[in-house]
Structures are given as C-alpha cells and as structure tokens.
Amino acid sequence: MTAIALRGVTVALGGRTVVEGVDAAVASGEWLALIGPNGAGKTTLLRAIAGLVPFEGEIELDGRSVRLLGRGELARLLALVPQEPSTPPWMTVAEYVLLGRTPHLGILAAEGRRDREAAAEALARLDLVGYEGRRLATLSGGEKQRAVVARALAQEARIVLLDEPTASLDIGHGQQALELLDALRLESGLTLVAAMHDLTLAAQYADRMLLLDGGRLVAEGRPEDVLTAERIAARYEAAVEVVQVGGSVAVVPRRGARASASDAADAGV
Amino acid sequence: MGAVAAGSAAAVRARGLSPLVAAGACVFLLAALAIGVVVGPVELGLGGVLESAAARLRLPGATTPLSPTEEAILWEIRVPRVVLAALVGAMLALAGATYQGVFRNPLADPYLLGVAAGAGLGATLAIAYLPDGLRGQRALPAAAFVGGLVAVLLTYAVGRSARRERDAATLVLAGVTVAAFFTAWQTFVQQQNAETLQQVYAWILGNIPSTGWGDVLLVLPYVAVAAAVVLALRRVVDVLTLGDEEAASLGVHVGRVRLALVVAATLGTAAAVAVTGLIGFVGIIVPHAIRLLTGVGYRALLPLSMLVGAGFLVLADVAARSLLAPAEIPLGVVTAFLGAPFFAIVLRSTRVGP
Known part of the structure; x- marks a missing residue:
C-alpha cells in the first residue's frame, strides 16, 4: 500500500523553484532516504509533504490529497521531526512529549488519561522513563533527540518525516538513534522518510533512496544502485x-x- | 508494554497550577486586597471592614460598626479603587505574558503592538482639542480606547502588507513602526498645546482614579472576555513556543490562534489603559518574576500572572496614594520604582532561565 504519493511536486520559495516535478511513491512501512547535496531541496520537499509550504502538483497520504486534509487531520497522519527542533529550556520532558498529543485534542482541551498513556508509552520506548520531570535544558544532545522522537511518537502518526535525524549526534548516538527508529518502524509499521547527509548510514538503514539535485529527482532505487x-x-x-x-x-x-x-x-x- | 505505559502514565503530567503555588498567589492577592481596603487617610480597620461586608451580604446577626460616612468611603471610593487596580493589574500582567508567548519574545509587553502610543495620542488629542465640557469623565477614556485599537489595527495592516510570510517578527516590527509614528504625532500635538502638557503627562504616568464603580464596570467586561479567551487557549500558547512551523505541524492553525490571543489581550489592555493611563512594567515584571520563581510553562503562568499582577498593582496603588499623602505619586513611577529592585533581587537569586 502506498503511504505517500508525489506527482509532479513543484515548490517555489520567494520566486525561486526549489523542488521541481518530483514523482515518487513511498510504500507503507518503508524507510525512504532523501539524499542530495546542500540546497538540493530535501528539506523543502519534506515541508511540502507536511503541508507547511504551498506546492504545485499532487501529494497524497494514504490516498488522500493533503490539500483536502485539515491541519489536525494531517498532524494525526504525519509527524515531522525538524532538523533543529525548538526545545524550550524550561519545559519538562513530560510536557514536551505531551505537546505531541496536540492534534488529538480540541483547541480548548487539556490532556486526558489516554494522552498521558500515549506519552508514557512513547517515553518508555525511547528509554526516557525517569526523565519525565527533567527540564529540556538539562538534557544532552542525544537525550534531547530522543525526547523529540518521543514527541513525534506520541503524535501516533503512521508516517514520520525526519530532517537530518543524526545531524547533531556523534557516531554512536547517531547509530543508536537510527537503530531505534528502525526498531520502531518494524514494531509499529511506521513509514519513515528521512533526509540524510551521511550516505553510509543512509545506505545501511534505508530500503530505498531518492537522490535530489537542484530540486529534481535524479536517481531512485536501492542504496547499492543509487550510490x-x-x-x-x-x-x-x-x-x-x-x-x-x-x-x-x-x-x-x-x-x-x-x-x-x-x-x-x-x-x- | 501496556502495563509499563499504565504504570508510568501518572508521572507524565504537564505542570499545571500546583496547589501550593496557586494557594500562595491567592494569599498574596487577598492580602493585597485587604491592605488596599484598610490603608487610607481614614482608618477603617480590617475588623470593621469585614463586619461591614458581612452586613452588606445580609449575614444573620451582622451589623456594620462603621459610620455612614465611613461606609461611603469604604464602598463608594476605596473598594472600587482597589477592585479597579486589581482588574487592571491582572489584565496588564496577563496581556504581557500572552504577548511574550505568542511572539516568543521575553521582552514583549502589552504595549508591543502600539496600544500605548495609540491610546496616548487619543488621550492627548482629547485633552488638547475637546472643549472642557466634553472632556469630562467619558471622553478621555473613549478617545484613548479608540486610539489604542486604531494603532493595533494599523500595526496588523502594515504587518500584512509586508508580503513576506506573516510571521510574528514582521508584526512586532510593524508595531514599532506604528508606535514611533503615533508617538511623534502625539509629541507634536503636545508641543503645540503646551498648556495641556502637565495633564497629558499625568495621564501618561498612569493612576487609578477614585471615581467609584463606573470605571470598574467599564473595564470589567473587556477583562472578563480577554481572560476567558486567553485562559481557554493557554495550552496552545505552550505549543506556540515551539515556533510557527512546529506548531503548525502539530495541527495548530497558528495564524488564527495568534489573532484570537492578540485581539483578546489588546482589547483588554486598551480598556485598562483608557481608564488608568499608561502603567508600565507590570506586564513584563510580573510574568518574569513568576517564571523565575516557579519555572512553569504558559498554561500555569497565564492564570498566575493574573493573580499576582492584580495583587502587585493593588499594592503599588496603596504606595502611590499613601507614601506622600495627600499627594498621589504617579502609578507608573511606583510600579517601576518598587518593581525594579524586586525584580533585580529575583534575577540575582534564581538560576532558572526564562
């Protein structure tokens, strides 16, 4: 089943075409790596899929056009882990992960038992039990990254977009983060789309790769064929x-x- | 997994209003109200005030020990003044905390989008050009209120016309622009009408009028609506602190929510400013002091700001009217004069960042 379908996706930012005519499909449960040099359009393509920038063409999630999905509906289908997420220093890990429940809550509602359970499960799966009351300012880079992924998991979206998930991590923490994401994918049938700079790590974890250059899709396939x-x-x-x-x-x-x-x-x- | 989740779900809580902190804030406010009612040129005494209140509430067996004059001083002058100070203090602190969250800017205050400059111009025009008869009780607040709203509307219009993404920073810049323009206009009018200088100046420094319940009823609806909107949205303010894009990716309609919050905070601020003039510092100092002392997020900060802001302004008003009695010190002078040293102590004694 196709989780994400892109047809002729073109994004112009400030009058400059940043992504041009990208056609691609991501199967449900697949790990797809977006690779390409700086400025290739990886982040912009992720933002278009997340409904954060206007685009031409068509993007479908589970067969439904993102243009027709409401903001909340989209956020229940898809979670985005940005490259440099804001982590307000005063916020506790529990508060931060609970923010992932926002798309499941009415605009005026407070979190209920179901939301706390979802957040607790996300914390448990990211090995953050005992961190609930810690302020984000006191976390290391690796712990912060886990908190960010926990927030995305608490969102309970089937599709997770990751922009450079290992950019701020050393080789060990980067590896652990990717192992963890892969385990979560296999356990829960998540579909992962990750923009990645480290081609070796991308080859080790991704099922397939899209190579972007100058906003265009220039190669697509299994890592050993693309690289x-x-x-x-x-x-x-x-x-x-x-x-x-x-x-x-x-x-x-x-x-x-x-x-x-x-x-x-x-x-x- | 289920057992693990259920077991630790109790630990996964956002720090709301902790009972201890909320009780502390309530005690502070009640103490401030009591001091505000008791202190004045005519000594009433807390016991007498309480008995009089009991009699007013028709509690069985309660009779007031106060003379008719004292009754009038208490209920027609002092209580409304204290209530008005509490309402305005609550509103300014709430608006400041709201703006700080919505614009992700710790230096934001209720006057960020030009309310103060607009209200100042409106009040100056009223003082300078309206005939004495018209100027009376109602024309000045009305002119200040309209001026404040016009300035913020203009800020929004300028912010929108910048054809970039309508982000928070653009709006703040537009606010600075509009405020500069209105302030220049106001200064010009003031210079042209030098005989009104003192009156305008007194208005700008702020004071709580002793004009009975009329002003309370004028401000109350705006403060009530503003508080209802902002407190209902207080969880979303925490989401907004992640930035527009992340808030949007969590399903929040950032533009709409921000507009609702800013409209609520601005209306309330404009109403408060219209009646009391420009009282600075409350909107910045109160939220920051709470943040530094408790480290809480916006969902707890917003209601706490109302309680503490109310108490703070009541106390500041007591100081304003009693330190040099029978003369009154401008309230804006007192809030900064008392507030700044207090805030310096808070800054020194805490390590938690805002």
Missing part, C-alpha cells in the same frame, strides 16, 4: 570510493583526486 562513485562525484562534487561492508555499501571519501578541476587547482594538485 555509485561516478554519481556521487557528479552530484556532490566529491571524490569517493564506494565499498561493500557487511552486506551494505559504504561511501568513503578519498583524498588527492578531487572531482572538480577548480578544487584540484586550489588544492595545488
């Missing part, structure tokens, strides 16, 4: 080797053979 040294050289202007490591491909940067002639000149090669 070739030539393509990465062309799109990222990076010199890399793609190697097989434990059943997955890894992208390893290489020195001394810059892809771009001007860079090579700068480097004095």
Whole structure:
C-alpha cells in the first residue's frame, strides 16, 4: 500500500523553484532516504509533504490529497521531526512529549488519561522513563533527540518525516538513534522518510533512496544502485570510493583526486 | 508494554497550577486586597471592614460598626479603587505574558503592538482639542480606547502588507513602526498645546482614579472576555513556543490562534489603559518574576500572572496614594520604582532561565 504519493511536486520559495516535478511513491512501512547535496531541496520537499509550504502538483497520504486534509487531520497522519527542533529550556520532558498529543485534542482541551498513556508509552520506548520531570535544558544532545522522537511518537502518526535525524549526534548516538527508529518502524509499521547527509548510514538503514539535485529527482532505487562513485562525484562534487561492508555499501571519501578541476587547482594538485 | 505505559502514565503530567503555588498567589492577592481596603487617610480597620461586608451580604446577626460616612468611603471610593487596580493589574500582567508567548519574545509587553502610543495620542488629542465640557469623565477614556485599537489595527495592516510570510517578527516590527509614528504625532500635538502638557503627562504616568464603580464596570467586561479567551487557549500558547512551523505541524492553525490571543489581550489592555493611563512594567515584571520563581510553562503562568499582577498593582496603588499623602505619586513611577529592585533581587537569586 502506498503511504505517500508525489506527482509532479513543484515548490517555489520567494520566486525561486526549489523542488521541481518530483514523482515518487513511498510504500507503507518503508524507510525512504532523501539524499542530495546542500540546497538540493530535501528539506523543502519534506515541508511540502507536511503541508507547511504551498506546492504545485499532487501529494497524497494514504490516498488522500493533503490539500483536502485539515491541519489536525494531517498532524494525526504525519509527524515531522525538524532538523533543529525548538526545545524550550524550561519545559519538562513530560510536557514536551505531551505537546505531541496536540492534534488529538480540541483547541480548548487539556490532556486526558489516554494522552498521558500515549506519552508514557512513547517515553518508555525511547528509554526516557525517569526523565519525565527533567527540564529540556538539562538534557544532552542525544537525550534531547530522543525526547523529540518521543514527541513525534506520541503524535501516533503512521508516517514520520525526519530532517537530518543524526545531524547533531556523534557516531554512536547517531547509530543508536537510527537503530531505534528502525526498531520502531518494524514494531509499529511506521513509514519513515528521512533526509540524510551521511550516505553510509543512509545506505545501511534505508530500503530505498531518492537522490535530489537542484530540486529534481535524479536517481531512485536501492542504496547499492543509487550510490555509485561516478554519481556521487557528479552530484556532490566529491571524490569517493564506494565499498561493500557487511552486506551494505559504504561511501568513503578519498583524498588527492578531487572531482572538480577548480578544487584540484586550489588544492595545488 | 501496556502495563509499563499504565504504570508510568501518572508521572507524565504537564505542570499545571500546583496547589501550593496557586494557594500562595491567592494569599498574596487577598492580602493585597485587604491592605488596599484598610490603608487610607481614614482608618477603617480590617475588623470593621469585614463586619461591614458581612452586613452588606445580609449575614444573620451582622451589623456594620462603621459610620455612614465611613461606609461611603469604604464602598463608594476605596473598594472600587482597589477592585479597579486589581482588574487592571491582572489584565496588564496577563496581556504581557500572552504577548511574550505568542511572539516568543521575553521582552514583549502589552504595549508591543502600539496600544500605548495609540491610546496616548487619543488621550492627548482629547485633552488638547475637546472643549472642557466634553472632556469630562467619558471622553478621555473613549478617545484613548479608540486610539489604542486604531494603532493595533494599523500595526496588523502594515504587518500584512509586508508580503513576506506573516510571521510574528514582521508584526512586532510593524508595531514599532506604528508606535514611533503615533508617538511623534502625539509629541507634536503636545508641543503645540503646551498648556495641556502637565495633564497629558499625568495621564501618561498612569493612576487609578477614585471615581467609584463606573470605571470598574467599564473595564470589567473587556477583562472578563480577554481572560476567558486567553485562559481557554493557554495550552496552545505552550505549543506556540515551539515556533510557527512546529506548531503548525502539530495541527495548530497558528495564524488564527495568534489573532484570537492578540485581539483578546489588546482589547483588554486598551480598556485598562483608557481608564488608568499608561502603567508600565507590570506586564513584563510580573510574568518574569513568576517564571523565575516557579519555572512553569504558559498554561500555569497565564492564570498566575493574573493573580499576582492584580495583587502587585493593588499594592503599588496603596504606595502611590499613601507614601506622600495627600499627594498621589504617579502609578507608573511606583510600579517601576518598587518593581525594579524586586525584580533585580529575583534575577540575582534564581538560576532558572526564562
């Protein structure tokens, strides 16, 4: 079943076309990685799917056009974890995770028992039991990231969009975060769409990849098919080797053979 | 999993109004009201006041120990003045806390969008140009109220005409622009009518009038509506602190909610300002002091701000009318003069950020 369908999605921001004519489908329960160099349009595409920027074309979630979904309805179907979420320092972890219940509450309502249970379950699954009363200001980067994911889980949406979920995490915490997301996906049948810069991690966790460049979809498929040294050289202007490591491909940067002639000149090669 | 969830759900609570803090705020307000009613040129005594109140409520066996003159002083002058100070203090503190949340700006105060400048211009025009007969009791507040609302409407219009995303920062900039324009206009009118300078100046520094229940009834409906709207939406204010985009991705209609909150806070502020002039500092100091002392989020901060703001302004008014009695010190001077040192102590003695 198709969780997300994109047809000819075009987004213009401030008169500049940032995403152009993207067609893609994400199957229910799938992990899709959005990759591409800085400015490729990954974040903008995620924001369009989340209904936060106007777009042309069609975006459907579970077969329903996002244009016809109300704000609350959309937020019950889909949760967005931004790259730099705001974490008000005075807020406690419990309060923060409970904010995820907003789309399930009337505008004037307070959280009920059902909401507290959903938040408690999200906290338990992110190993944050005992953190309920801690202020966000006192959390480490990794703990904060878990609180943000817990808030998204408390939203009880079947689709979770993640913008650079490992950007602020070290290699260990990044790995743990992705393992956790994968486990949550398998347990609850979540559909994950994650914009990712680390191509090796993306290859290890994603079922499929979309490679964006200049707002256009330039490659699509399984990680081992999308990630070739030539393509990465062309799109990222990076010199890399793609190697097989434990059943997955890894992208390893290489020195001394810059892809771009001007860079090579700068480097004095 | 179910057992785990059920077991720990009790720990997953947003800090609402903790009974202890709420009780403390209520005690503070009641004490302030008592002081406000008892202190004055005519000593009434708390016991006498309570007995008189019991008699008014027709409690069995209660008779007032006060003379008819004292009764009149108590019920026609002092109580309405204290109630008015409480209403205005509650409104200004609530509006300040609301603006701080809605605009995610700790320095926001109720006058952020130009209410003060507009009301100031309206009052100045009324004082300078209306004939003495018309100027009386009702024309000045009406002119100030209309001026305040016109300024905020203009702020919204300017903010909307900026064809960028209608974010909170644009609106704040528009407010600064409109306030500058209205203030310049007001200064010009003032300079042209130098003989009214003192009257305008006295209005700008604020005072609680001793004019009986009329002003209370004028302000009450606005404060009631503003408080009802803001308190009903207080959970959403916490969501708004995540920023427009995250609040929207949680299903909140950010534009609509912000408009409802700003309209409520602005109407209440304009009504308060119209009757009492510009009383500064309450809207900033009260919410921040509560935040620093308790660390709570907006859902608790908003009701607490009303209670503490009410008590604070009642006490400030007591100081304003009794420190140099029979002369009155402008209330805006007192709020800052007492408020600033108090706030400095709070800042020094706490480590919790706003």
